Amino acid sequence: MKNLAALAALVVVALMAVLFASAPANAQTSCGPGTTYNPAYSPTGGQPICIPITDWSPPPSAPQGRWATRWGAFADDEATGKVGMAGSMSSKSKAVKAAIAHCQAKGGVDCRLRISYYNQCAVAAAGEHDDGTWNRAFQSAATLDEATDLALDWCRKDGAKDCKVYFSDCSNAEWVE
Secondary structure, eight states, rough: OOHHHHHHHHHHHHEEEEEHHSOOGGOOOOTTTTTTOOOOOOSSOOOEEEEEEETTTOOOOOOOOOOEEOOEEEEEETTEEEEEEEEESSHHHHHHHHHHHHHHHTTOOOEEEEEEEEEEEEEEEEOOTSSSOOOEEEEESSSSSHHHHHHHHHTTTTOOOEEEEEEEEEEOOOEEE
């Protein structure tokens, strides 16, 4: 009885070996992209016959482009308190010129650059001292919340009260094709 079971197991293993040996080995075919091995044709020796895959399309190519730096700037006229700003510009010089022009358009006479930044956020805050003078703070950081905290802390540094954010901007990098 034990010999019969061993013989049956040996026959099963032998049949499986024959089946696997006679099956086509698709992984070893030389069919190119967009084609597959034709299971209906089994040449003896030589190359397998490849047929086109009818619903095949080439994989999408990687997106072509890059991250472009974006600049921002704040300018102000201390005498008039006018503030100009510009954001999402392609260069520092463009951002600075636009911020100064914006300040002048609002009535500023001696508008000067206070801060420039790129791929960040920036905030302009101001608060009043007891003697009626104002303390202005311009700060930039990775996030708007960080820039706000920095600007308000700087504004309060010399004892200014009621510091508030008056202007803010985020000039984040942009994906360009």
